[in-house]
Amino acid sequence: MKKSVLFGALAALGLLVGGTSAQAQVTTISNGATYRLTHYGVVADASATAFGVPAGSPLCLDVDRNLTTAGALLGQWGENANDGQQFVFESQTDGSYKLRHKGTVQYVQTVGLSKAVNTRIEQNVLVTTNDDAQRWFITDPNSNGRYKFTLKNSANAQGISQVLEVGFASAAPGAQVNLFDDNGFEPAQRWTLTRTALATKNAAGEVLWLQAYPNPAGRGQALRLRVEAQRPGAAAIEVIDALGRPVYRQNTSLVTGGNPIDLNNASLASGLYLVRMTQGDFVQQTRFVQE
Template structure:
């Protein structure tokens, strides 16, 4: 089984971490059967890169032999890539001249799209050493099935030796307000550096200044720009020790891409500063390695964590990133609950996902009695179609009927496929608790904590009265739900929402991107409208009904835009970032 393991060797400065890798592998494959995952599929990963999207597929690269990858089509179910970047350890020969003893276990890659290609940065090192190098490979596609798929070695980006003041690992790339390209890198050995890159080559500009921006027990730096500030995310603490890991994510900000970066108390990250953003809690231990991806009205905060429900195995986590009134990032796993933690999230209706039935959850018979089945029904006014969500922390929720206050759960607390949902007195059992994950189309997937199975309409029935149950996740629209606050007029279902539409690449380069209509029928023309954040229309075009991939060549300046795709009465609106 180890040959197919998604677990990758952790990086770091401590030689003892080699032992930790063996321990993590042992725990993952020899431990008890895992409980419910925060995401579905084989999510084992360490040091995930920022999510990058090509077509309808999302990719993450990670630490591992030959560079490991995961992909998803909905941001919920993740599958290991079919092959490593460097197959059969056939990595570039220059690496061993810079890093003697390197054996193909690449650390902490990062992938960005620019100049019409995907630029994959990676780290080469050995445990407890500053003899390290960051390399670069490019590819015109991330699809291994494409005849154009080919990783091209672009050579060394930067390297260090035993006498260097810094360690060349953990690359991350960002752009400043003038669209200049920058890179952060570094570790415990000498802290974190930033350096401007040549946008054409992806390598440091000749004579560029190396800026020291964070020190101490620091790794895994990442910079994101928002408004007038650049935000530097870092890790402090120890990784790679399973549930004993003390990794935590902190942040500081600067008006300059080169720093200095100060925390909320005004302390420089170069003086051991940093405002705590995300630390271990519940099943999520030792979170690390920030990535930020924006799409469809949401900002996803990617990272790895060690799962205490699964013997400390490292896994991919996707949380929600929002911003405080003072302009500081806030990370929460509660997609409905308050960002500050537990508490009542509110009262909602729950409608079937796109291309399903547009029916809503209802307590059958509308009496709110114990044992009453939870079914799908035609939308109508009444509290038996309203549900109170209470956040329990870390993305877990209790769901109770607004009529009578009894909790949703599986009959007889079963965790089997086809177990049916009904109302009962809340006892705190995990068959009455659900973890919510947000899919790429804005719908939610509700996984019962007693299993890794999700709430669905059995057999994708569109008949009113069908009782809901749980089943293994398979991506069916019948397993996706739109949860809408009571009293709003937001469209919640397939008749008003375009399903299967995708924008790529994200972010767009030089204002050009594609709208892929996916499985939509050819019956209607499509209108694409792009507006800036002030609501000004900067692009509008009508496309014929036979066109499936709509090229948007808007020539937009760098920034954030709203893209609206309209077909008849149905539409999709989402943000698009242009660099």
């Protein structure tokens, strides 16, 4: 058990929650929705009661100390309301998903982009090429709500893929999460998913949070927005050039939580742009470069 994970939990004591009234168990996965991953079939032992995790608590995939920095490791910790236990699922064209730490620009990946057995899991910035180490195939092998997360193209010489695992099905809060051979052992390699129906504040503390990617956007590269909203409803998007002229407008409808949005940037000349989103009285904006 890592002390950094234990002591990081002290900052979250005021955020510990005992119920999931704002959540619903998952039967299908929705692109852009926010989920909590709970270690299936295992609850906390008594080793972290002094740090605010009572024995018997659910154990969830957790970013160490809710850090927003690249390289922060992931482990398991008692369920709480931190964004460090909430991940936005972003679907990819191959059927896999990228998992983004809510309210940040950090994605769940293997350390060093490795596919080797026992590799630790961390968060890091978005990778757009050779990004298998950020792509997870999410399946429910027995149709029982116990999900397996398989790393893309991770099969070893014996043809066995690598999956997200809590080593030895540990019940210790702070136990590390890593890759391991897919062996079907559910208490170590299965997760239940709970969708967060009502958003908590993102790491920036904003009601409306916005990011454009890739940034810069290469010629011919599609531009997308990541939007996190704490309330649903209509919103307007406006792209403004360096001279302050509006060059593109788009209306959209936001759901509570994560919203991946495609922008039509094919007609944009090279340069610096401001993208502004307005939802009622709330305005958020960010800059991006079109190459």
